[in-house]
Amino acid sequence: MARQSYLFSSESVSEGHPDKVCDRISDAVVDAFLTEMPEARVACETLATTNRVVIAGETRGPDSITPEKIEAIARDCIRDIGYEQDGFHWQTADVSIYLHAQSAHIAQGVDAAGNKDEGAGDQGIMFGYACRETPVLMPAPIHYSHEILKTLAKARKSGAEPTLGPDAKSQVTLRYENRMPVACSSIVLSTQHLDEAMTSDDVRAVVEPYIREVMPADWISEDTVWYVNPTGKFVIGGPDGDCGLTGRKIIVDTYGGAAPHGGGAFSGKDPTKVDRSAAYAGRYLAKNVVAADLAERCTIQLAYAIGVSQPLSVYVDTHGTGKIDDEAIETAIRKAMDLSPRGIREKLELNKPIYQRTAAYGHFGREPDADGGFSWEKTDLAEELSRLA
Structure with a gap:
C-alpha cells in the first residue's frame, strides 16, 4: 500500500543557471528554423563556459538560417537572461557554431514516403x-519551486531587486498527510548576488518576502527550516562559475521526481x-x-x-x-x-x-x-x- 504521510522535495533552477542558458539558446535555434519552415528538422546542442558558447548538432531547413543569424540569436538570449559580467557577457562571449545536415539514414526512417506514414524520430x-495537488494539476513541490524563481526573476528584471543576479536554484520540501501536501518542511534558495558585501542573512532579507508571497501562507510556520545561500557568497554565477549543457535538467523540466522519466531531454529538438x-x-x-x-x-x-x-x-x-x-x-x-x-x-x-x-x-x-x-x-x-x- 502506498505511503500516506511523508516528506517530498523537488528543485528548480532559474533561466540564468548554466544548463538553462544552454536550453534557452538551443530552443531559440529551433524556433528560428520553425519560423522559416514549419517542417524543419533540428537537433541543437549548446555548451557554455567562461565567455564561450559552442552550438552543435544537425538541421534540415532553409539557407536563411545562417551561422551569423544563429550567433545573433545566442547573444540575444544571453542579453535577455541578464549576463553582462566579465566572465560571461552577451557582447564579448566567443560563439562557435558547428551545425551540419541531418543524417539521411535518420531522415529515411522519419519522413513519410509512398504508403509509409511519418515515423518517430527515435526509439x-x-x-x-x-x-x-495544485490548481494546474502538477505536483506541489516542483510547482512552488518554479514559482519562487519566476517571481524572483521578475523582480530582478523589473529593477525592483537590482542586487540579484541571473543564476539561482530553489528547492522545496513539503510534508504530506493522506497523500496531499499540508506544510512546508524546508526551503532552499541559492541566488547569485551582485554586491560582494552581502551576507546570507542580507540575501534572505531580500528574497524571503517574495517566497512568502508565492507559498501558501499556512504552509510556512516556525517549524519551516530556511537555507538561503547556505555556502555564503554567490557572486560568480552562470557559465563562468559552472559549465552548462543542453538537456541536463530533465527532472526540473518535468515533474520534479514525482513521476517517472523516460530519460530524453526536450530542448533543442524539433x-x-x-x-x-x-x-x-x-x-x-x-x-x-x-x-x-x-x-x-x-x-x-x-x-x-x-x-x-x-x-x-x-x-x-x-x-x-x-x-x-x-x-x-x-x-x-x-x-x-x-x-x-x-x-x-x-x-x-x-x-x-x-x-x-x-x-x-x-x-x-x-x-x-x-x-x-x-x-x-x-x-x-x-x-x-x-x-x-
Missing part, C-alpha cells in the same frame, strides 16, 4: 503525469522527436484524465520505435485513484487522440516557434498561450475522454 519511452512531442502528449492526456475526474492521479507511458508511426504501447496507471479501470482509460485515450508523431504535432499544433519560452521554469503546469504555446496544458479533451470511457 524511447515517454511519461506524462497529472495530479490534484517536434518530430518523440522525446519532446510524445512527452507533451503524455502530459496532455494525463491532465485531461484528471480534469475529466476519471482519477485523482494519472501516469501515462508511451513507447516508440524509430521510423514506426504508432506507439508500441500505451500504459495508464491511476495509482488506485481511478473511477474506472485503467484499461478502460487506455482504450479511451487511443480512441480520443492519434498518437502517431504527425497526429500529436497536428493535435497540439507543435510546428510553431513556441519553444524558447519553455526553456526555464518547467514545460508543464503553465498557462496555454493564445499563439499555441503550451497547448499541451489545455483540458479540451476531458469531455471526450469522459464520453469514451
Whole structure:
C-alpha cells in the first residue's frame, strides 16, 4: 500500500543557471528554423563556459538560417537572461557554431514516403503525469519551486531587486498527510548576488518576502527550516562559475521526481522527436484524465520505435485513484487522440516557434498561450475522454 504521510522535495533552477542558458539558446535555434519552415528538422546542442558558447548538432531547413543569424540569436538570449559580467557577457562571449545536415539514414526512417506514414524520430519511452495537488494539476513541490524563481526573476528584471543576479536554484520540501501536501518542511534558495558585501542573512532579507508571497501562507510556520545561500557568497554565477549543457535538467523540466522519466531531454529538438512531442502528449492526456475526474492521479507511458508511426504501447496507471479501470482509460485515450508523431504535432499544433519560452521554469503546469504555446496544458479533451470511457 502506498505511503500516506511523508516528506517530498523537488528543485528548480532559474533561466540564468548554466544548463538553462544552454536550453534557452538551443530552443531559440529551433524556433528560428520553425519560423522559416514549419517542417524543419533540428537537433541543437549548446555548451557554455567562461565567455564561450559552442552550438552543435544537425538541421534540415532553409539557407536563411545562417551561422551569423544563429550567433545573433545566442547573444540575444544571453542579453535577455541578464549576463553582462566579465566572465560571461552577451557582447564579448566567443560563439562557435558547428551545425551540419541531418543524417539521411535518420531522415529515411522519419519522413513519410509512398504508403509509409511519418515515423518517430527515435526509439524511447515517454511519461506524462497529472495530479490534484495544485490548481494546474502538477505536483506541489516542483510547482512552488518554479514559482519562487519566476517571481524572483521578475523582480530582478523589473529593477525592483537590482542586487540579484541571473543564476539561482530553489528547492522545496513539503510534508504530506493522506497523500496531499499540508506544510512546508524546508526551503532552499541559492541566488547569485551582485554586491560582494552581502551576507546570507542580507540575501534572505531580500528574497524571503517574495517566497512568502508565492507559498501558501499556512504552509510556512516556525517549524519551516530556511537555507538561503547556505555556502555564503554567490557572486560568480552562470557559465563562468559552472559549465552548462543542453538537456541536463530533465527532472526540473518535468515533474520534479514525482513521476517517472523516460530519460530524453526536450530542448533543442524539433517536434518530430518523440522525446519532446510524445512527452507533451503524455502530459496532455494525463491532465485531461484528471480534469475529466476519471482519477485523482494519472501516469501515462508511451513507447516508440524509430521510423514506426504508432506507439508500441500505451500504459495508464491511476495509482488506485481511478473511477474506472485503467484499461478502460487506455482504450479511451487511443480512441480520443492519434498518437502517431504527425497526429500529436497536428493535435497540439507543435510546428510553431513556441519553444524558447519553455526553456526555464518547467514545460508543464503553465498557462496555454493564445499563439499555441503550451497547448499541451489545455483540458479540451476531458469531455471526450469522459464520453469514451
